[in-house]
Amino acid sequence: xxxxxxxxxxxxxxxxxxxxxxxxxxxxxxxxxxxxxxxxxxxxxxxxxxxxxxxxxxxxxxxxxxxxxxxxxxxxxxxxxxxxxxxxxxxxxxxxxxxxxxxxxxxxxxxxxxxxxxxxxxxxxxxxxxxxxxxxxxxxxxxxxxxxxxxxxxxxxxxxxxxxxxxxxxxxxxxxxxxxxx
Amino acid sequence: xxxxxxxxxxxxxxxxxxxxxxxxxxxxxxxxxxxxxxxxxxxxxxxxxxxxxxxxxxxxxxxxxxxxxxxxxxxxxxxxxxxxxxxxxxxxxxxxxxxxxxxxxxxxxxxxxxxxxxxxxxxxxxxxxxxxxxxxxxxxxxxxxxxxxxxxxxxxxxxxxxxxxxxxxxxxxxxxxxxxxxxxxxxxxxxxxxxxxxxxxxxxxxxxxxxxxxxxxxxxxxxxxxxxxxxxxxxxxxxxxxxxxxxxxxxxxxxxxxxxxxx
Numbered sequence: 001x002x003x004x005x006x007x008x009x010x011x012x013x014x015x016x017x018x019x020x021x022x023x024x025x026x027x028x029x030x031x032x033x034x035x036x037x038x039x040x041x042x043x044x045x046x047x048x049x050x051x052x053x054x055x056x057x058x059x060x061x062x063x064x065x066x067x068x069x070x071x072x073x074x075x076x077x078x079x080x081x082x083x084x085x086x087x088x089x090x091x092x093x094x095x096x097x098x099x100x101x102x103x104x105x106x107x108x109x110x111x112x113x114x115x116x117x118x119x120x121x122x123x124x125x126x127x128x129x130x131x132x133x134x135x136x137x138x139x140x141x142x143x144x145x146x147x148x149x150x151x152x153x154x155x156x157x158x159x160x161x162x163x164x165x166x167x168x169x170x171x172x173x174x175x176x177x178x179x180x181x182x
Numbered sequence: 183x184x185x186x187x188x189x190x191x192x193x194x195x196x197x198x199x200x201x202x203x204x205x206x207x208x209x210x211x212x213x214x215x216x217x218x219x220x221x222x223x224x225x226x227x228x229x230x231x232x233x234x235x236x237x238x239x240x241x242x243x244x245x246x247x248x249x250x251x252x253x254x255x256x257x258x259x260x261x262x263x264x265x266x267x268x269x270x271x272x273x274x275x276x277x278x279x280x281x282x283x284x285x286x287x288x289x290x291x292x293x294x295x296x297x298x299x300x301x302x303x304x305x306x307x308x309x310x311x312x313x314x315x316x317x318x319x320x321x322x323x324x325x326x327x328x329x330x331x332x333x334x335x336x337x338x339x340x341x342x343x344x345x346x347x348x349x350x351x352x353x354x355x356x357x358x359x360x361x362x363x364x365x366x367x368x369x370x371x372x373x374x375x376x377x378x379x380x381x382x383x384x385x386x387x388x389x390x391x392x393x394x395x396x397x398x399x400x401x402x403x404x405x406x407x408x409x410x411x412x413x414x415x416x417x418x419x420x421x422x423x424x425x426x427x428x429x430x431x432x433x434x435x436x437x438x439x440x441x442x443x444x445x
Contacts, residue, residue: 019250026246035235048241055249112238122228141229159437166192166436169225170218176228 007071011062026055029072032143033079039138040083042127044113050086054079069152076153080135087131125175133168140165184379185436191215195222347442353398354430354444357416380435384417387433387440393420397435414441 013021033054038047058065058075065074118126126134139150140161151161187208194205209219237245380394398414415433418424429445 017254022250022253023246026242026249030242030245031236034237034241038235039232047235048237048245051237052245052248055245056252059249059253108238112236118232119228122232125228137225137229141226142232157437159439162189162192163434163436166188166222169229170221172228173221173224176224 002067003070004067008065008067011059011065011071014059015062022059025071029075030055032072033075036076036079036138036143037083039126039142040080040131040135041086042123046086046090050079050082054082057082073149073153076139077155080154083135084131121176125172128175129168129171133164133171136161136164137168137172141169185383185438187215188218188436191219192222195219195226350430350432350442351444353416353432357395357418357430358424358426358428360424380415380417383415383433383435383438384431386438387431389417389431389433389440391419392417392431398432 010021010025014025030051034047034051037050037054038044041047041050054075057078058071061078065071126137129137135154136150139145139153140147145153147158147161147165151158154161156164190199190205190208193199194202194209199205209215384390384392384394395416395418398416415435417431417433418428422428429443431440432442432444433439434441
């Protein structure tokens, strides 16, 4: 059985209300979906919302999953579209930063959150990239996806993906303040 | 810079080359290549410091609970695929309706044949419009972000101009009037070698009859406050003098896609 077929079977079980299958799907993909959303949105609370929205959409549209790609590719694509929606909403209605969603009494949680924090200049430079370039860099250079996989996730040709990564890095370097390269 | 040169620089910066001789020579030979290489390295070095991000145990528990609760409660929770025979039954019902309507119209159910014909034509037109809309939406979703060409087509429909198309239009006017041409030319190369080096890219863009004049660089696009949708190759029909009627083509140097032709 291929991975895509296994994924389709698992999703069918979730659709039948199988809690065990649901937990298995969530455990396999939740950290990566969250990581992609966090790096695209730059805010932990918004990334959590986007992660939740992504899985809700994925499970509700599970019947549309045809197994042409893996569930991972499919769900990351949903995650990216969800993040783009959030960015559009954010643009229309800029909000104050929300408080971190964690129990302050839990030192382990605090450690996890702090460990994921970016250096401020990188966070700022990433935030300044146009979303398509930021997403390309997140998938390729942060998540370590191969160019063909990243291209499939975004539904673009590999050449376009290469171009976005190259230009995204160029712009990131620019934003990082290396004016000599520009 | 050519596509091959950009790929060499990228691979060198990523440390993905077994033999770096050609790439190192390229970087050493041109200020522009060196600058591109350094920018790629700076970005990659910075990105290498990005730590992995994971959910805390508390966040995972909340996420599982919230998603499961929402799915269980929502009437639009996990949906099963519609069986194939149901889908066909909808199609059959639709076909039956259309045939029935057609029969009524032809048997004089409506007195005015012309009106019926117009109605059918209108419904056909409406169908075509809907198809176009769906196709556009599908393309957008598939591509993640629309290309400049898609954008400009949409802009024509919406009666608005995309800033980058405006930018190309302006650059094309400058090429035609001879203002931009000297600034565009590759500084380190003669014109015939530029045309030869980029002919494959132009062929790939479906512009066999064109020759490259030069490129609009990342920095030039950036100076116009645009997204860095560059470098673009600028090309005009080969062997013809450049005048006010010359079409000017813009091709993505990395993908060799034809982005825009200003005519």
